[in-house]
Amino acid sequence: MVTKVDYINITPPALxxxxxxxxxxxxxxFYGEAYLRDPVWKQSLDQCNxxxxxxxxxxxxxxxDK
Known part of the structure; x- marks a missing residue:
């Protein structure tokens, strides 16, 4: 018995x-600047997630859809 697998390459929209x-x-x-950046990094990571x-x-x- 032979099983044939067909792969369909789909790409998400560019957006x-x-x-x-x-x-x-x-x-x-300076040391305090890292602390001040934390909320900005958190927001950026949340958007990426x-x-x-x-x-x-x-x-x-x-x-x-299949």
Whole structure:
């Protein structure tokens, strides 16, 4: 018995593949600055996670369409 597997390559819409933004590209200049940046990093990571959740939802929707 031979089983044939067909792979279908699907790509999420470009809108979902936009790279996450990095809020800071330089190290903090003083100790307290790192503390002040924490809320900005948290917000950026939350937005990135939402983007990943949208990609996961898109994949789930595509699988449900089959």
């Amino acid at each position: 979902l593949l936009v790279p996450c933004k990095v809020p800071f590209d330089k190290a903090p200049e 939402k983007q990943l959740d949208r990609i996961k939802q898109w994949v789930n929707d595509k699988q449900a």
